[in-house]
Amino acid sequence: MLGRRVLLPTLAAAVLTATTITVIASNSQAAATTFTPTADTYVDNSATSTNFGTSGQLGVDNSPIKRTFLKFNVTNVSGTVTSAKLRLHTDDVAGSQSSNGGTFRTLTDTAWSETGVTWNNQPAIDGATISTLGSVARNAWYEVDVTSQVSANGTFSFGITSTSSDGADYDSRESGTTAPQLVITTGTTTTTTTPPPSGDPVLVGAGDISNSGSGDSATAALLDNIQGTVFTAGDNVYDSGTTTEFNTYYNPTWGRHKARTKPSPGNHDYNTSGASGYFNYFGSVAGANGYYSYDLGNWHIVSLNSNISMAAGSAQEQWLRQDLAASTKPCTAAYWHHPLYTSGANHAPSTSTRPLFQALYDFNADLVITGHNHQYERFAPMNPTGGLDTARGIRSFVAGMGGASHYSFGTIQPNSEARNSDTYGVLKFTLHSNSFDWQFVPEAGKSYSDSGTTNCH
Template sequence: MKESLKRPLPGRDNLKETEKQKMPSLFVCKKCRKFLQAARLCTLPALFVCASLTVHAQAGAAPAGNPHQTVTLVGAGDIATCKHIESAKATAKLIEGIPGTVFAAGDLAYEKGSSEEFKDCYDPAWGAFKDRTKPALGNHEYGDHRAAGYFQYWGAQAGPEDKGYYSYDLGNWHVIVLNTNCNIKAMGGCGQGSPQETWLREDLAKHPTSCILAYGHHPLFSSGLFKKHALHPELRPFWEDLYAAHADLFLAGHEHSYERFAPQDLDGKRDPAHGIREIVVGTGGKSHDPLGMPTPNSEVREWKTYGVLKLTLSPGEYHWEFIPVEGSQFQDSGDGVCHNAPSSTD
């Protein structure tokens, strides 16, 4: 046997740095190296096998929904009315310049969410990015019987018909869309053991290591002036499940204003270690609702500005930014850490 065939294949660790950069990718592929070491022969067919394995590994390294990537979620609730559609078009203009997934947090087409209102009011404004929008049901959608106009407009994007709740993944984040219209008989309520609460609990159990974000139309906490409209304690069972799963964010609309809360527990007590940060962003374009006295842990409030909330979701952390429509000055931004983020010792 020739001397050259007796030599073991050179290890990458024995090469100088400049030589490593020049070596083919077969030294990156462990399967290829083991194959060649076993054969003790670097023939042309073997190189083709290595190249094939290496390309396959690289192609699968960054699939859609890659948990290591940073993603964008942007949107608002309480959006379009034909009475003054220009406000909704102004917020739509903001989103058109922001790539990523769009959330629409309910009350999308006023006044009744009919097929005509979705076609004539919502679609001319936010319809430009319909294909990348993940909608949630508001109470005005049920102005049309069983929210028929909503489900007709969105199709499969809206989740199972007559339910309207579903979930999806964005990078390392698991996003849950809730139907917070607990008074709709077909929903079976929002109490513990209800169909939606059972689904939520089971869905969360499947994602124990994901960062968790949920959104729906109604908030649990709000400084809204009219408390019967602003506060929704019937959502507490959902929050119990989210809190137990170490959820990070809850987005809502319903109040036509912007309000950001500190992370807090179900009783409204500040809880930076385990609490959920709620952000109310009913600023999509419909109208403005005045706010009352600040609710405990309410950090920022504004009710005279239309705009959208942009979330940058990274593995283990998030950044929020409220972006106002052209001509408005109010802004809000900050950062948070995901509760389910691995520790530095993991």
């Protein structure tokens, strides 16, 4: 099938966005939202180590070979997506026109960075061909239908290549009003009734929680309004894990929800020998050795202890494998303190946790939650060696935003999809029968949010 190509010569570039929205909004059945790229750049095989991320232009060419990369973050779109259009504007400069506007495809990789991509390290343009544009003129808008690629909220990457030595040049997001656009139109007729509350179980919590500051009070106040089981991802109290700290800091805040709390211990809890403050406070629910499991609806949940041996063959790792083997639930989640995957600047990835992650992966688990670095980070589903694994990978979170200060990020690691280091909050999971929803719930007065859904496997 030939690609769809629509030239919009009558729209003045400077007012295109407003005009487009007005036109679409006049259709009473639909609502349109226009997104600009969160990143766009091109690579050039005649300058293989050069990044052009801040350029005002995007090149596609076959001599030298230039490829363009675009990334959009589609958020807050509800209802059925009836149309998604990718729009590009050719630069107002001699030579921007071409007999070949390029071939458009999707990319699996959505973690590339605008100022990091070069010819040498470019992400693979591995999706099927969406469309190929024929001739493009100077200073004009072009449109590609990407409805089948963009059906819901999420991050989407597109790549544009050309087989012609007559290159085309588009305007990048840095160019302002002629920046690329992704226009999403949704139908409004089929979603007039809100589905009733699912009644599916909720697991909500965070790590790195209570000290003399007020962060733990802010996050505990969120729990007051969220039903369900409360998890903790370690470092329940600072700095020393004493009984006094549990009674003084934790008990008046998160302690209000102690009866529905399933905790895990962190290194600060272990600053008191044997984490006796932790075990005395939570009692038998904390497990004899700090690890245990329970079920919620269709889910099997495991709380682990990353402060004791986790090596393959260790008592904990052997117990975990037996526990997972005995589970009959189709979905599995686990949480502990030290992250295997993190971009935090203060604590490196804790590779000693890998045998636990491996056991969970071997038994097809779906979700891992950790803390330790005082921030929020979400990763794409990965295998135990950090590779993107959309088939069997485990989605992992660092939920160290429970209230005890914030840390910086270091080098952002592969497959990191969302991060925040200035907002306390809790991470809420709604555990459906064969999927889970995640939602970052921010402290009062803050607006950071992150939400989505992942299916069990």
